[in-house]
Amino acid sequence: MRILFFAHLKDITRCAEMNLACGEVDADGLWRKLVAAHPGLERFRGSVRLAKNSEYVGPDARFSDTDEVALIPPVSGG
């Protein structure tokens, strides 16, 4: 699974993307893996939305290793 980080999350993880082997996971399972890899992400979990293959997904979403998942912190365009 390709994971993308943006804005201040890149500063936390010190990378713009990473590969994560998860198999099939739900959002909770994905977050556990993410926080295990980058503990600094934990405090942003409440404000970060997940996008799967360029679309926002809800808390009941499921993810597989072929997905591209982006962590979307609060946006500030315009």
Added chain:
Amino acid sequence: MQIEIQLTNAPVAEPLPPSAVTCVGAWVEFRGVVRGEENGQPIAALEYEAYSPMAEREMRRIIEEIIRRQPCLFVRVIHRIGVIPVGEAAIYVGVAGKHRAEAFALLVQFMDRLKQDVPIWKRRALTGQELEELKVP
């Protein structure tokens, strides 16, 4: 209905209104410009970043959703990313409609939704010195 969306590193030029749409009665334009201060501090530029494929897709989805309630004929959005000096446009939106009411409404609603949902971020503010250093080859 025609929608044009562009993310670009280049300055926003003076886009022309859609000439092919003959029944246009209103052509409304908006430019969001980089202010000279951020959090009370003077700045020289802002750096924007985007999750480009999703940002373009999300802008199109939002416009298609709003246009059902505000039937307009043409929408053009240009959002600049990268370093944008103070006074230059970070975003340009042009909306054409038969009448001004739906064109104004679409523009306002789109900008509100953009600021909630479109994955574009102000990454950092640059001082004058930082901006000058970027220009040095």
